[in-house]
Amino acid sequence: MKISELSQETGVSMRSLRYYEEKGLIHPKRLENGYRDYDESMLEQIKTIQLYFNLGLSTVEIKEIVDCDPFVFPYEQLICDEVMELYQNKLLDVERQINTLKEVKSRLQNRIEKVEELRVSTNGSKAHDKTE
Structure with missing residues (x-):
């Protein structure tokens, strides 16, 4: 080709x-x-x-x-020893990245929940303020 x-x-x-x-x-x-x-x-x-x-x-x-x-x-x-070591090191890097992303995801989910809770708790007062 x-x-x-x-x-x-x-x-x-x-x-x-x-x-x-x-x-x-x-x-x-x-x-x-x-x-x-x-x-x-x-x-x-x-x-x-x-x-x-x-x-x-x-x-x-x-x-x-x-x-x-x-x-x-x-x-x-x-299969060279260097390649096996390279694979193992890269796998460790990927696992670290996955763990970091899981932590970021968890923090984002927590912030989203807090923002939603804040919206719900202040929604009534905002709606009330707009009618006055």
Whole structure:
């Protein structure tokens, strides 16, 4: 498939796809005319790379995963210790973020309840004030 087709399928810009190749995150085949040719497996690789970017990983960290993770990129047969540590650290980060968001949610719910209580308790007096 052409780069434009891959871009459309994944929602990733052609510029980003070229950048991924430049950084060694993907390895498209080259046709005789020099055009890049992406096979169907590249779709999942691109989606996985996007996931890693969304998790806050750097290009260098993603490259380590690309080079070591056979589940993402099956041509590699090793799982590097660094990748496992990276996964575990990122999982801890995600768990911290979830806990922070739960706390923020709880505080917002409490404030909403207090504002609603205040509205109910002052609603009668406001309605009374407007009629005078």
